[in-house]
Amino acid sequence: MQNDDICMDVFSRLPIETLLGLKRVCKRWHGILSDRSFVQGLLQRPEPLVGFFFQERYQWAGEDIRTISFIPARMEVTQPNKQTIFSFLPEDVVVLGSCNGLVCCRSVFPSPSPYIIVCNPSNKQWTRLQGTRPDKESSYGLAFNPSQSDRDTTNFKVVRVSQARTDKDDDDSYLSFEIYSSQAGAGAWKKSKEVCQCNGNLVKNKGVFAGGKLQWLTDKDRILSFDVENELSWLISSPFPTSHFTAIPEMCIGEASGGRLHYIMISEEGLHVWALEDYYDSNWSLVHTATLEALEEENSQLLRNTRQRVSERVSVDSMPWMDPLAFKDGLLLMRVSTKMMLYCIETKKMKELCNVSELGRNCIFGPLVIPYSPSLAPLMT
Amino acid sequence: MSSSRIITLTSSDKVDFYVNEAVAFQSQTIKDVIGDGCEDKGTLLPNVTSEILSKVIEYCNMHVEAGKLEERSGVDEELKAWDAEFVKVDLDTLFDLIQAANYLNIKGLLDLTCLTVADLIRGKTPDEIRKTFNIEYQFTPEEEEELRRENQWASE
Numbered sequence: 001m002q003n004d005d006i007c008m009d010v011f012s013r014l015p016i017e018t019l020l021g022l023k024r025v026c027k028r029w030h031g032i033l034s035d036r037s038f039v040q041g042l043l044q045r046p047e048p049l050v051g052f053f054f055q056e057r058y059q060w061a062g063e064d065i066r067t068i069s070f071i072p073a074r075m076e077v078t079q080p081n082k083q084t085i086f087s088f089l090p091e092d093v094v095v096l097g098s099c100n101g102l103v104c105c106r107s108v109f110p111s112p113s114p115y116i117i118v119c120n121p122s123n124k125q126w127t128r129l130q131g132t133r134p135d136k137e138s139s140y141g142l143a144f145n146p147s148q149s150d151r152d153t154t155n156f157k158v159v160r161v162s163q164a165r166t167d168k169d170d171d172d173s174y175l176s177f178e179i180y181s182s183q184a185g186a187g188a189w190k191k192s193k194e195v196c197q198c199n200g201n202l203v204k205n206k207g208v209f210a211g212g213k214l215q216w217l218t219d220k221d222r223i224l225s226f227d228v229e230n231e232l233s234w235l236i237s238s239p240f241p242t243s244h245f246t247a248i249p250e251m252c253i254g255e256a257s258g259g260r261l262h263y264i265m266i267s268e269e270g271l272h273v274w275a276l277e278d279y280y281d282s283n284w285s286l287v288h289t290a291t292l293e294a295l296e297e298e299n300s301q302l303l304r305n306t307r308q309r310v311s312e313r314v315s316v317d318s319m320p321w322m323d324p325l326a327f328k329d330g331l332l333l334m335r336v337s338t339k340m341m342l343y344c345i346e347t348k349k350m351k352e353l354c355n356v357s358e359l360g361r362n363c364i365f366g367p368l369v370i371p372y373s374p375s376l377a378p379l380m381t
Numbered sequence: 382m383s384s385s386r387i388i389t390l391t392s393s394d395k396v397d398f399y400v401n402e403a404v405a406f407q408s409q410t411i412k413d414v415i416g417d418g419c420e421d422k423g424t425l426l427p428n429v430t431s432e433i434l435s436k437v438i439e440y441c442n443m444h445v446e447a448g449k450l451e452e453r454s455g456v457d458e459e460l461k462a463w464d465a466e467f468v469k470v471d472l473d474t475l476f477d478l479i480q481a482a483n484y485l486n487i488k489g490l491l492d493l494t495c496l497t498v499a500d501l502i503r504g505k506t507p508d509e510i511r512k513t514f515n516i517e518y519q520f521t522p523e524e525e526e527e528l529r530r531e532n533q534w535a536s537e
Contacts, residue, residue, distance in 0.1 A: 006479050006498075009491070013499040024507040024528045026516045124531065 007032050012042065016101070016374040017050055020122060036151050039376045043100075043146035046258065047373040049073050049328045053085070053095050053103070054369050056362040062136075064108040066092040069359050070372075073331050073342055075351050081358060088124040093117060095368055096140040099209045101375025104142035104158055106134040116180070118142065118156060118379065121372075125379040129158065129180055131189040138162045141207020141214035143228040146377065154377045156182050157228050159214050160189075161202065173199055177226060177233065196233035198224060204325075206370050210255035211279070217253050223263070225279070239263055239274040239284035247311045250320045254327025254371065262287070264324045264332060268311045271295060273327075273345055288345040299350040302341065309337075319364050328371035335363070388415065389423035390438075396431035397423070400438055407441035409486035428484050433477045440467060440490050468497045472514070 011019060011033065019042075023030045032038060051072040056065045069081040086093055086105070093105035101122060107114035116134050119126035134140075144156040158180040166172045177192040184190070200220030207214040207226075215236075216224045221243075223236040242249055242265075249267035256262050261276040263284065273288035290298075292306040309321040323335045332343040333353075340353045356363040388405040390398045406412040415421060426434065447460045468475065475494060482490035501513055511518060520528065 003480075005483070006476065006495075009479075009483075010495050010498045010502070013496055014503060018503055021507065022502065022510070023531075024520075024525065025510050026519055030528075 004028075004032055008038055011038070012045075015050075016042070016047055016122060016376060019376075020374075036378075039378070040149075040151045043149065043375055043377055047101065047375055049331055049371055049373050052326050052333050052369050052371050053098065054081070054359055054363075054367055055095055056360045056367050057365065058362060059365040063110060064092075064094050065360070065362060066108055067360060068093075068095060071333065071340060071353055071359075073333070073371075075342060075344060075349065081354065085121050086119070088121075089117060089119060089126055095370055097142040097206045097209075098370045098372050099142045099144040099156070100146050101373060101377050102142060102144045102154070102156060102379070103370075103372070104140060106140070109136060116140070116158060118158065118182075120375070120377055120379055122374045123376055123378065127182075127379045129188070131180065132160070132178065134160075139202045139205040139207065139216055141209065141216065141226070143207075143209050143212075143214055144377070145212070146375065149377065152378075154182070154379055159207065159226055159228060161207075161216065161224070161226070163201070172197075175224065175233070177231070179228070179231065192231045194226075194231045194233050196224065196235065198222070198235060200224075204252055204366070204369075206326075206368065208253050208255050208261065210261040211259045211276075213261075213279075215253060215261055217251060223253060223261070234279070236261075236276065236279065237282040239282075239286075240265060240272070242267075245269070247313045248316060248320070250323045252324040252327055252332075254332075256327070256329045262327055264327050266310065266320075266322050266324050266334070268292070268307060271324075271343075273332075290348055295348070295350070298348050302339070302350055302352055303336065325367070325369040326371050328373070331371075333369060333371075386421065388421050390434065391423055391425045392429055392431035392434045393427050394431050396434075398431075398434060398438055400441070401445070403445050404438065404441045407444060407487055407489075408437075409488075411485065426485070429481045430477070433474070433481050436467075436470075436474070436478060437481050437485065437487070437490065441487065443467075444489060464493050468493060472501075 019033055023033050051070050054069045054071055058065060067083055068086055069083055070085050071081055092108045094108055096104045096106055102118055102120055104118050106116050114134050116129040117126055139161040141159045142156060149155045160178040162176050163173050164176060166174055175196040175198050177194055178189050179192055180189045200218035200222060202216045202224065203219050204217050207216055212229060214226045214228055218224055221238045221241055223238060225234045225236050245267045247268045249265050251265045254262050263274045265272050270289060270291040272286060274284035275287045277283045277285050292310060296303040296306045313320050321337055324332055325335060326333045330345050334341050334343060338356045340356060342351045342353050386402050387399050388402055390400060411424060414424060443463060447456055450456050475497060479494045482494055502510060
């Protein structure tokens with residue numbers, strides 16, 4: 001029969017999703033899969049995207065919507081969403097971001113005692129971050145680089161971005177940063193000396209961790225980037241000016257190809273994807289392009305009158321017909337009318353995953369959509 | 382062309398195999414042990430039976446031959462197809478091959494055999510896996526239920 005070394009070698013070639021199920025096979029396999037050193041080894045390899053967390057938001061109301069759905073990212077089979085992913089946590093939460101298997105979230109509002117929680121849905125471990133109370137206006141980003149952790153501790157950072165006005169001048173605002181470091185222990189939140197002169201607002205406000213930096217999309221053709229280790233902020237110019245178009249395009253950012261930031265834009269001229277080549281020069285390379293007509297031809301069952309519908313959106317207040325929500329490793333989750341679609345940029349194939357009505361009644365306005373790749377990184381409570 | 386010497390490998394059941402140096406050196410272990418140019422006095426492999434050793438040599442032979450071909454087009458696909466046929470063996474033989482590949486340090490064979498086992502695991506329910514690998518059912522129904530709930534969302 002197999003010895004443990006062979007088991008570990010074979011297991012190391014399987015995705016985390018499969019490994020989680022293998023714990024049920026027998027006690028020996030359970031033991032091997034729980035071994036700290038083995039888990040640590042797994043953390044060093046890149047894990048494929050398994051799906052997206054989806055949480056609705058009210059457009060106007062102050063309170064949060066508690067339900068979180070999980071949309072599996074599979075091109076072959078359409079699967080229903082599961083809503084009990086975070087039931088292991090002590091309270092209902094709003095997901096803020098995810099990085100290498102860890103998820104950062106905050107207590108739902110209203111709450112007498114809100115917290116930021118970092119958790120791992122794959123092993124159901126979680127930890128509450130002590131210190132600053134979370135608020136609804138700030139943006140958060142989770143930075144977790146597995147190679148910086150060791151066998152027994154998982155080291156991560158959470159960055160909070162807050163907007164402030166410079167004096168009474170209404171037009172000028174700047175961004176300030178606070179950093180929580182899991183290694184720092186008590187008094188773990190630290191205000192960074194770094195500020196960023198940025199007049200835009202952060203939109204689709206989940207931080208994307210790519211190339212050691214946390215990135216957020218803004219509404220002014222710029223991407224806010226924050227180098228977590230060196231505490232330096234930078235504004236990357238987006239690859240293409242949105243003012244060029246007649247209709248208002250929709251964008252999102254995501255990570256792919258081992259740490260490269262990608263920018264996705266859907267406009268009347270089609271679907272375009274760029275990858276960031278040079279950080280400081282805002283140098284992008286176009287890695288994928290498809291006209292709306294081409295998309296329609298390739299996916300005629302799912303798309304109709306695409307150009308007309310996209311071109312109709314001329315005011316920011318009207319909802320986009322086609323909205324890119326999240327992107328990771330070549331897979332784009334987007335909403336097209338009332339359907340959630342998964343688009344693979346390599347094959348140019350689109351797959352209908354579900355109807356938005358399956359996700360709730362408030363899906364159209366700015367939902368939180370966060371890509372998730374599992375890991376077994378441990379977290380102490 | 383330098384003359385290629387013949388290496389003698391002896392299996393655990395005392396059967397001698399005569400292989401080309403290039404073929405034998407597919408095994409990093411043998412390469413390290415025998416070294417360059419010294420007279421070969423035969424190498425005993427106490428952990429590998431003749432049945433398995435002959436299969437391992439078959440693999441090494443094929444991969445050395447494929448490596449020599451000048452014309453590369455189509456070779457990779459053919460080699461892949463040959464590999465796929467090569468691993469169509471019973472599970473015990475497969476595990477013996479993994480152990481031999483591990484002991485002899487033949488990366489290609491180790492990758493091939495481990496991936497084959499991984500493919501046997503992928504997509505199966507725990508019950509099916511136990512059946513495939515002849516693993517005894519050890520958990521009580523309560524334990525099984527607890528484990529199932531623990532990982533409910535990821536595996537279906």
